[in-house]
Structure formats: structure tokens, C-alpha cells
Amino acid sequence: MSLRMSNNPKSGNAQSHRLHRAVSSDEPDFDHGLLTELTGFSIKLTWLHGRELLRQGFEDTDITPHRFSMLEVISQNPGLKQARLAAALALSHPATSLAINFWEERDAVERLTIPGDRRSFGIFTTRDGEKRLKRLRSIVREADIALTAELTGPELAELRRLLKKIHS
Amino acid sequence: MSLRMSNNPKSGNAQSHRLHRAVSSDEPDFDHGLLTELTGFSIKLTWLHGRELLRQGFEDTDITPHRFSMLEVISQNPGLKQARLAAALALSHPATSLAINFWEERDAVERLTIPGDRRSFGIFTTRDGEKRLKRLRSIVREADIALTAELTGPELAELRRLLKKIHS
């Protein structure tokens, strides 16, 4: 519910760790009051933890969780128009443009003109993009497994069920 | 795991809703692929939902989840030095200064000089700050209850337990 994070990928890691230490139970120096009673606060800490693991997985590439999502959705929905991609990822059109540029510059996706409408184009992954995505997916999966490593199988299933109940 | 949010409090609400619609199950137009299999993604959606509810609670004030946390921690740890507050909330010193300024300008906290060290001061809530905090706490509690409204009592307890297992 609180504690905003860094926007700087370079320093995000250290910052995240600091936050975690500050709030974790073996740091009795501060009383976080109501915060510790909030499910939302617990969700936030968990989210931070997951984001941190994912960033570690991406190491020092300039890939972000956000950019991974873009590539994944492009791959799963070949030929989507940019405007529809924006809707799928809840981004503004400019932000969508930039994210597509990012992958296009790296030859992972291409804009192909759509016959009959020269204003727009469909976005597709390239063969290289798919190879790259394959590696990225395994990084992302690993980070997700690490996130829930403390849970038993049934616990994980129950967590997933409860979360889905909230956000669906 | 993905889908970055707006930094603009004015537009964050609409954006959040868009995201939620884009990803929710009754929107079959996009395939989010691996994302839907990730606990981390589910956590993120839940976090967005909670943040959105909290923002709605704060309405059009300039209070943010972050600023609420700052006031709450000041209240729970009266007289903390600024450097220690920074550690408690995992913020840089400048960011801490600004957050304290925010509340000081609104007469909710005050910087009191510490006898024996004229470089630093202790931060305290004022009587007004406590009154304000009391109202804010009930807003925050309500938002948290709304977030988990779909869950039964035992389910909520289990969710809390599992989350804590992950981030502690």
C-alpha cells in the first residue's frame, strides 16, 4: 500500500533489498503500525520480491518485465495492430510505439503492412524474436518458481486460486 | 510481472481499469500466454487492484499510498531522525525530505531539534496530524477490506499466511 519503488533499473535492486530488510520481521527497529495488518501491504511486498527476482533473472540486459510482456503478447497474438496491442497491455499509444521500437531495433519483431489499410500494420515476432522469447520465458518461469519456492504444491494452488478470486 | 502503471495520479485510475479489463477473464480478445500461468503476474494484478481501491479512497486529495505510509510510520515511531525514517521506508534521504516537507506544510508533522545535535531533528506528528491520520487509517482499512471482500474469513487468513511465507 505504500513505499514507492525506484524507477532506475540500476538502483532498483539495492533499493528493493533495503525495503525488504526494513520491513521484514528480523528488523525490530521500526513499527510500521497499521501497514503490517493490511493484506494490500503484504501483496505489495510480495510483488516487490517477485519483481526483484525477475530483474535479477534479466540481469544487466535492458529487458524489463514490461518489455518481456510486450514480446510475449505479440508472440501469442501474431499480427495484432498496434492500437489493439496498446489495449491488451493497457498502455498509451506512444508507450506502445516505444516498446515495439525497442524490439524492432533488436530484430525481434517486425511491423508488416496490412493489405487494405496503409495507415496501420500488424506486429509479428521474427524467428530471432521467438528464439529470444524462448530463453526469456524460461528465465521468467524460473523467477516465478523462485518466488513461490517456500510454498508446498497445494499451498501454491490455493494461493493462485485466492488471488484469482480477487482480481478476476 | 509486466504491464507498468502510470506515474500520473490523475490518469492512473482509468489506466488501471483498462488493464484490469484487458486481462480479466471476460475479455477473450487477447492471449496473454505465459503471463496467465505466473503467480507473479497474478500478484501484480492484485496489487494494481488494491492500489486502485486505495486511490479511490484518497479521492482527489494529493495523498498517495506512499505519503500515507510516511505519516503512519512517523506516528508509530515518534521522534525518529530523518535518516532512520529513510531506512524504515527504504527511501533516499532526498525523497524522505520531500515526503516530510509535504506533511509539514500541511501541519501534520513537525521537525523538532534534538538537544545535543543541531544537525538533525526528530520527526513528530502534530495533534492535527494524528486527527488526519485517524481518518486516513479508516480509509485505508476500508480499501483493504474491499480488496479482499470476495474471500471468506478462513480464506483471507490463509492468503495472509501464504503471502507472509513468501515475503518474510
Place this chain on the structure above:
DNA sequence: TATTGTTATACTCTATAACTATA
């Protein structure tokens, strides 16, 4: 006129670095 996408601009948030004042 409406739509698609890009470019220009502005805003919020954050951090690091430079600075002031005390110790």
C-alpha cells in the same frame, strides 16, 4: 471527419552528486 501511429512536451517519481551546517 475519423483513425492510426509518431513526435513533442510535460509531469511524477526516484536517485546520485554537490552543497551547507554542524560535530
Place this chain on the structure above:
DNA sequence: TATAGTTATAGAGTATAACAATA
């Protein structure tokens, strides 16, 4: 020299608005 805090600056990310091309 070291520490507490503030101010200055920079950088990432986002959005809205203005624009160009096409329908």
C-alpha cells in the same frame, strides 16, 4: 574528517496534445 539534511540535476517511465498520413 565525518555526518545530517537540503538543493540541484539527471534519468526512467508515463501521459496528453499536436501532428502527418491515410481512410
